[in-house]
Amino acid sequence: MEKTDLTFEEAMKQLELIVEKLEEGDVPxxxxxxxxxxxxxxxxxxSDKLSNVEQQMTQIVNEQGEFKPFVIREDE
Incomplete structure (x- = not known):
């Protein structure tokens, strides 16, 4: 499987395994x-996958099927 084909969760799991190996200290x-x-x-x-999701989250589809900026109002 290509690295770019990994899901965010799969990539994070592999990254965690690498960190564990490096923290053991017995690595040449x-x-x-x-x-x-x-x-x-x-x-x-x-990071790229998170940025992509953040960009997607800045817009929502309204009832007419149009993309509109996603804004959280403090009065709601």
């Missing part, structure tokens, strides 16, 4: 660098 330097690079790619993927 070359392997640690590979884990770090993979972790950075997963971190960017998660």
């Amino acid at each position: 330097l070359e392997k640690a660098i590979n884990y770090y690079q993979e972790g950075m790619k997963l971190s960017k993927l998660c």
Whole structure:
């Protein structure tokens, strides 16, 4: 499975596993660098997915099927 095909949850799980491995401290330097690079790619993927969701959440579809900005009013 390509990294870009991962869901947010799958990418986070892989990232958590990498962090656990690195925190153990018994990882050879070359392997640690590979884990770090993979972790950075997963971190960017998660960040991109969150940004995409945030952009989607800024608009809602009204009753006429039109996209309108999503605004939370404090008086509601």
